[in-house]
Amino acid sequence: MSELDAVLHDLREESAELDNLVAGLADARWRLATPAPGWTLAHQIAHLAWTDAAALLAATDPEGFRAEVAKADADPQGFVDAGAEEGAVLPPADLLAGWRAGRDRLWQVLSTAPAGTRYPWYGPPMSVASMATARLMETWAHGQDVADALEVRREPTGxxxxxxxxxxxxxxxxxxxxxxxxxxxxxxxxxxxxxxxxxxxxxxxxxxxxxxxxxxxxxxxxxxxxxxxxxxxxxxxxxxxxxxxxxxxxxxxxxxxxxxxxxxxxxxxxxxxxxxxxxxx
The missing domain is CATH 3.30.1050 (Nonspecific Lipid-transfer Protein; Chain A)
Structure with a gap:
């Protein structure tokens, strides 16, 4: 298994673990506060969906993505919070469906990218493997916030x-x-x-x-x-x-x-x- 294949496999597994934590929750539970001040469970999943969409834009429309970077540079915190807030107000079923569809689309794009591809990002440009690793890192981190809010202990994995x-x-x-x-x-x-x-x-x-x-x-x-x-x-x-x-x-x-x-x-x-x-x- 190549480095990219291994990372993409882990990204899919990490996403599925977090999906399992939230998929069966009653709508009211999505408003549960997480350790991130002002962010509910819905904000956490909305943020992941929003960032997946940003990564997909970087991979498919670099010029369009650079326009988004300019907005982020003007107000980094407000830009992120607005993205999470926009998704958090959706019905949980719609938010979950959107996150699933977006992450699957991104996974497909990353898995079929030509060798040597690099994508623009908010920091330095990233290789396909680095982009996938960053998505895994973020999924794990925000999944930890969700687990903490639900008082669930996740078993650490490889x-x-x-x-x-x-x-x-x-x-x-x-x-x-x-x-x-x-x-x-x-x-x-x-x-x-x-x-x-x-x-x-x-x-x-x-x-x-x-x-x-x-x-x-x-x-x-x-x-x-x-x-x-x-x-x-x-x-x-x-x-x-x-x-x-x-x-x-x-x-x-x-x-x-x-x-x-x-x-x-x-x-x-x-x-x-x-x-x-x-x-x-």
Whole structure:
């Protein structure tokens, strides 16, 4: 199985898992509040549908997509919230049907794209595999908000490898969006996967290191949990700083998820500041 085939398979599986969480809900449950301030379950699914539509536009009409980027640049937060609000007011059955149709259409376009294709995006242009990975990351992250609101514990799967990978690769971007210089040296990141396997990134002898459960790293990089509530360890000043600001998504940083024990939001958490790539609300 190629890298793209593997990512597309995981994207479909991740979408199906989230679909199963919401498909049988009574209409009133779609108005349940989620950890993202002001967003209900309906907003979460509407946002995914809206971002899938943006990705489809980028893949099929690059010039039309660039016009949408200009709107986003003018008001990043308002632009995202408006997209979610528009879908959230739909009857749940219509919203769910629209999300299903849109994600299936995007999946078909990505799976048949010519080799070497790159799409414009809100950040740097992305390859087909990167676009699919970003969609998986966002689906998982917003699915976590839905699961938290429903008080459901999702079992971590090997699909987290895709989320972890994009989180590691976005290291320099996390510094950039905060106006900070990126560390000059590579980091070593060692994560323990759901089955006890080791997922390692970067040179073994790197002085700056991050270790811990892959699930915790993914929660941190998508800003679904505060660092204080996670079993991640940093060695080195730069690595420690990264764990305060890590984000796997394009767009500005959020205010931060609050620790479960209360207190002010950390710089790397996320109570706001969503971006079109979707990790951050």
């Amino acid at each position: 699909r987290l490898r895709q989320v972890a990978r994009i989180g590691v690769r976005a290291r320099d971007y996390a510094f950039f969006v905060r106006g900070l210089p990126a560390p000059a040296q590579e980091f070593r990141v060692e994560l323990t996967g759901p089955g006890g396997e080791l997922w390692a990134y970067g040179p073994e002898g790197a002085a700056q290191r991050v270790t811990g459960p892959a699930l915790d790293f993914c929660l941190l990089a998508t800003q679904r949990a505060h660092r204080d509530d996670l079993a991640l360890r940093a060695e080195g000043e730069d690595a420690d700083r990264w764990l305060d600001i890590a984000q796997a998504f394009a767009g500005p940083a959020g205010e931060g998820r609050r620790p479960r024990g209360g207190g002010p939001a950390g710089e790397g958490g996320d109570s706001g500041g969503d971006a079109p790539e979707g990790g951050g609300r």
